[in-house]
Amino acid sequence: MSKTKRVKRKRSNETIYFDYSLLAVLIFLVCFGLIMLYSASAYSALVQHNDSMHYFKRQILFCIVGFIGMYVVSRIDYHYYIKWARGIYFVAVVLMALVQTPLGIEVNGAKRWIQLPFGQQLQPAEITKIAVILFIPVLICQLGREIRTLKGMGQVFLWGLVAAGCVFILTENLSTAVIVMGITCVMIFVVHPQTRPFIAAASAGLVLILVGVQILDAMLSTSGNFRLRRILVWLNPEEYASEGGYQVMQGLYAIGSGGFFGKGLGNSAQKMVIPEVQNDMILSIICEELGVFGAIIVLVLFGLLLFRLMFIAQNAPDVYSSLVVTGIFTHIALQVLLNVMVVINLIPTTGITLPFISYGGTSILFLMAEMGIALGISAKIKIKE
Template sequence: MRVEAGSMRSSVAPPANMRTRIQVQLAAPLDAIPNAIKASGPMDAVLAAVVVALIGFGVIMVYSASAVDATLHYKNPHFYLTRQSLYAIAALTVLFLSSRIDYHRLYKLTYPVLAGVGILLTMCVIGLGHRGGGAARWLAIGPVHVQPAEMAKLAIVTWLAYSLAKKADRVKTFTVGFLPHLIIAGLFMVLCMKQPDFGSAIVLLLLTFTLLFVAGAKLGYIMGASILGAMFAVAAIRFSPYRYARYLAFENLVQYREGIAYQPYQSVMSFGSGQTWGLGLGRGLQTLYLPEAHTDFVAAIIGEEFGFVGISLLCGAYLLLVLRGIRAALRAPDDYGSYLAFGIATMFGVQALVNLAVALAILPTKGLTLPFVSFGGSSLLVNAAAAGILLSVSRQGGADGSR
């Protein structure tokens, strides 16, 4: 099946006279990809700089947020710093390698990756996962713990990009263009919920709806599914004792501050202590009181040590990351590249937004990391691979990828 980029693109794409109309045969061998697409220009230097800066900043903040905890539990203040530094080196390697690979080579890997991630998620659900914090979200491979839910986000994006580009002429239909994508995403969501990982399930749903909207699926289908999804989310919270307890604690932080709301309450206190300019790097006191400050609540330590100004700059960095991703999507030479870039940009933006909202107690507690900054190898490596793919798309989006 041949897909003509531009002729079947959604309304968010630029006018046809702003880009070269290139045909891509999605099912054909890679050697059949036209030279106009295989040729690569310079990558988006701004996007690359933002990602590298966030990775480096993450190493610094993980050390600042974890030194006390590492000293108490491991008698080594550099325990988490050493691990995060190794993860960062691996992430930069993954970023460079994935940015140099033509993203069209992901065609043949789409279904094997999707199936592999599905198997890993199932292994967590059936009891083979490593438990921590009441959830079995990790698979232990020797000393390394892998979190399949992080892989699932990128796997869903790559599969949706492939499928929607391939079905571009039927994306407005319910049985071909909408329902199959919702079923696969729903299956992955159920596997995440069983771990349980409610936050990742919500991200998967938002990624699916975003790409369906960008691809041109009927708004009525998306709205209907959104209503059903909202009803399911409400039921999942109300009839799950621990989720409902978190919701009640979220509504009454002060009342539950010594119990289930202790972590979000201390997080809010961190932001308040930072005020406008912050206390200074390494001078935050909430690392003594905020549990697991180097993981999901690292934003609270950033707020305490760098204040409102620091958090604003961090939000600006994520906004720039998303905008450069959208830029790459609009300049991509084909629908597949556009959907990949839109999906990855959405993945970064949604996770950062939810993490910051949870740290500020705007949303109930969710187990989502702050992209590129929170401690953890699985999240960092998957996000680095996603950023590399985004850079690969940007390299084929115009003669000058640096502007």
């Protein structure tokens, strides 16, 4: 059993649990991420901002604020989220709509951010993830046994689809839309008593994707759509290395040159040529500097983090809190999986970052908020003596 904080209650044989193991893994993961962020971004930061620690200093500031926010959130009774969830959901939709107004700003060809005072930026898609994690469980609990019916599942699925559609249409962020739908589908799967329909649907979806890829491969060469061109680059990265496949190819070179134990921390050569390496391609630099061994360590850390979240979800006091932690688990698991698949070129580039390690202020703040929610729920777990 992991370390626990046990506060004995008067006239009771129960103790209060707090998941210090989750907190320890989180701290280690964030510290490791800061080290790798500095190593990966020092050269590009020096060239672009004349300060090799530019990205590192900004990220460590966001991490400190994030830990403070995590503590504050962990002290909030999760039952309050039931009242706020619907409002947070609609606020997220409004914020995504603001991206299409003059407040929206474009970064590296993608218009996904809102300009805030003092030069800061906000990515509404990150708020949408938390909104769905908090709101979909409310719908499921309100439906009760009706969630087992096709109508009940359809209602929940529709709310998730609306959120995902807003993310995709208003912010042009396909990867986050996939994550939002993934969170919704996993929650429905968890509460539904049968697994056979989901297995059949997943199998049919996989077949359609494979067939679609083959069809697209024959049709994409004349397409001007940037998303379709990404698929073309993914299918033939060597042929289109100068038209979008450059980042992927250099990332693969970094992974291949690292070997099993890597070149050593700070000795990456590819970080000088990979564009925006501190964002979605940071795992390739980890592989180059620390080798396959370093990548395994990262994946083990994420595995431990997900294990602790699964433990909290299984022992949560009620269905709502269990589903909330399940949503957090699904979010992190999908984001890690998608990032790894992009880096090793199993799927087209999506711009999805590696949680707690990649550079990004909005991302780290809201990830910390999710961890605060999970820790707050863990503090409500009662263990019999």
